[in-house]
Amino acid sequence: MDENDEQPPSQGTEELVRHLSGAHAYIQTLPAVERRIANLAASGMPVWQIAQQTRESEGAVWRTLDGIVAVVTGREVEPVETGGLGADTDPGVTGGYGDTGFGALDTEPLPDNTEPKE
Numbered sequence: 001m002d003e004n005d006e007q008p009p010s011q012g013t014e015e016l017v018r019h020l021s022g023a024h025a026y027i028q029t030l031p032a033v034e035r036r037i038a039n040l041a042a043s044g045m046p047v048w049q050i051a052q053q054t055r056e057s058e059g060a061v062w063r064t065l066d067g068i069v070a071v072v073t074g075r076e077v078e079p080v081e082t083g084g085l086g087a088d089t090d091p092g093v094t095g096g097y098g099d100t101g102f103g104a105l106d107t108e109p110l111p112d113n114t115e116p117k118e
C-alpha cells in the first residue's frame with residue numbers, strides 16, 4: 001500500500017485480520033487465488049484494494065473471505081442459489097414449466113416441426 005492509500009482499518013477489517021492471522025496453516029492449503037486473497041486480507045489490505053489486486057469483483061472477494069472465515073471459526077455456510085434474468089432455478093426435468101394457470105404449456109415439439117393450427 002502507498003502512504004497515500006493508508007486508511008485506518010475498520011472494525012470489520014480488524015476482525016477479519018484477527019480470524020485470518022491464526023489460520024496461516026489452513027490458508028496455505030487453499031488454491032492460489034483464494035490463498036492470495038486470504039493473505040492480502042490477513043495483512044490488513046481493504047477488500048476493494050484486494051479486488052483490484054486480484055482482478056476480482058468485491059463481491060467475489062467477500063464471498064471467498066466469508067467462506068474462509070466460516071471454516072476457520074467453525075461457522076456453517078448455507079449456499080444461496082441465485083439466478084439472473086431468465087435463469088431457471090426450479091428443480092426437476094421441466095424446470096418448473098408446466099401448468100401456468102392459463103393451461104399447460106406445450107413444451108414438446110410437433111413431430112413434423114410445423115406450426116400448430118389455430
